[in-house]
Amino acid sequence: MIESFRVMAKVTQLLDVRDLVKHFPYVQRRGCFPKKVALRAVDGVSFSLARKEVLGLVGESGCGKTTTGKMIAGLLNPTDGEILFEGENLTGLSSGKKRLLRRRIQMIFQDTVSSLNPRMKVGAILQEPLLVNRIGTAKERRERLAEILDEVGLPPDSAGRYPHEFSGGQRQRIGIGRALMLHPDLVIADEPVSALDVSIQAQIINLLLELQDTYELSMLFIAHDLSVVRAVCERVAIMYLGRIVETGDTESIFAHPLHPYTRALLSAVPVPDPAVKLSVPPTSDEASSPVNLPSGCRFATRCPQAMPLCHQKEPGLIPDRAEPSHSVACFLYDNNGDGI
Numbered sequence: 001m002i003e004s005f006r007v008m009a010k011v012t013q014l015l016d017v018r019d020l021v022k023h024f025p026y027v028q029r030r031g032c033f034p035k036k037v038a039l040r041a042v043d044g045v046s047f048s049l050a051r052k053e054v055l056g057l058v059g060e061s062g063c064g065k066t067t068t069g070k071m072i073a074g075l076l077n078p079t080d081g082e083i084l085f086e087g088e089n090l091t092g093l094s095s096g097k098k099r100l101l102r103r104r105i106q107m108i109f110q111d112t113v114s115s116l117n118p119r120m121k122v123g124a125i126l127q128e129p130l131l132v133n134r135i136g137t138a139k140e141r142r143e144r145l146a147e148i149l150d151e152v153g154l155p156p157d158s159a160g161r162y163p164h165e166f167s168g169g170q171r172q173r174i175g176i177g178r179a180l181m182l183h184p185d186l187v188i189a190d191e192p193v194s195a196l197d198v199s200i201q202a203q204i205i206n207l208l209l210e211l212q213d214t215y216e217l218s219m220l221f222i223a224h225d226l227s228v229v230r231a232v233c234e235r236v237a238i239m240y241l242g243r244i245v246e247t248g249d250t251e252s253i254f255a256h257p258l259h260p261y262t263r264a265l266l267s268a269v270p271v272p273d274p275a276v277k278l279s280v281p282p283t284s285d286e287a288s289s290p291v292n293l294p295s296g297c298r299f300a301t302r303c304p305q306a307m308p309l310c311h312q313k314e315p316g317l318i319p320d321r322a323e324p325s326h327s328v329a330c331f332l333y334d335n336n337g338d339g340i
């Protein structure tokens with residue numbers, strides 16, 4: 001019985017990321033001799049995403065969010081690990097099949113200036129995914145173009161203009177339109193509103209949520225601030241130096257943040273309820289880097305609650321006994337290695 005539930009649970013997952021690793025070659029110039037080392041941008045990340053679910057991937061700049069997103073979208077090859085999409089491992093597929101599956105995973109980028117070709121008119125940018133994949137006749141492509149412009153809230157005459165003629169918010173509408181052209185199942189939205197004015201952010205988030213509903217999209221929503229994530233995501237994964245340190249339902253993470261890093265992130269977010277007091281101070285600037293990772297827990301060098309064990313051993317992600325959907329990688333909850 002339990003086994004059949006497990007099988008069902010597996011089938012409903014659209015995306016299953018297992019032990020994903022990306023190391024970049026890096027030349028360290030310390031002393032006289034440059035040394036080749038690995039920059040461990042993503043270092044064993046696992047999570048899954050159900051159909052129509054929105055999962056937030058949160059962490060400070062440089063923790064490996066974009067690299068994770070790009071590997072899932074097929075824009076970077078993983079060093080190790082598996083990306084299962086509907087149970088099929090994308091890293092081991094033939095190029096033809098990979099291309100077919102890749103259509104169903106699209107990415108929205110933070111920087112709309114560099115992600116939209118400045119020499120192409122918006123009509124051509126939006127039709128490009130259809131042309132590259134040889135989908136539809138010229139008439140059908142024009143019809144889809146008109147439809148998508150309407151859906152993302154751009155006037156029909158936008159098709160004949162260049163990206164630089166648009167504001168940041170409008171350019172992000174173009175980026176969203178391009179990602180949706182092929183009716184994907186999964187969208188990786190990489191800090192889609194971080195570069196926009198605060199007044200525009202809410203409009204773009206509302207548009208994304210509307211379209212997520214219409215297109216029944218699963219979404220990996222990458223962000224570095226938790227207040228946006230709280231408004232958008234059902235579940236959150238907190239990332240620190242290439243690893244997920246805490247994951248759970250958004251409400252549970254906000255109500256009972258467990259990891260000292262999550263607490264520090266949360267204390268940087270304005271809290272609407274003055275009764276809620278977070279005791280952990282914000283993280284110090286003394287960050288470790290993905291090149292020189294400390295032994296033990298990666299956060300230990302900055303953690304106000306670090307114990308001797310934290311400098312010796314790396315904690316695994318372990319479910320909270322009271323709430324198994326909420327997991328944390330921290331010895332404060334797992335002192336003897338047998339769970340929280």
Ligand SMILES: Nc1ncnc2c1ncn2[C@@H]1O[C@H](COP(=O)(O)OP(=O)(O)O)[C@@H](O)[C@H]1O
Pocket residue numbers: 024025039041059060061062063064065066067068290
């Ligand atoms: N193409 C690359 N070559 C070398 N290092 C990279 C490359 N892309 C990212 N990195 C490094 O990997 C780490 C993670 O980067 P990134 O995934 O962009 O982080 P985030 O999106 O969380 O800010 C950073 O230290 C960054 O400098």
Ligand SMILES: [Mg+2]
Pocket residue numbers: 062065066067190
């Ligand atoms: Mg990034």
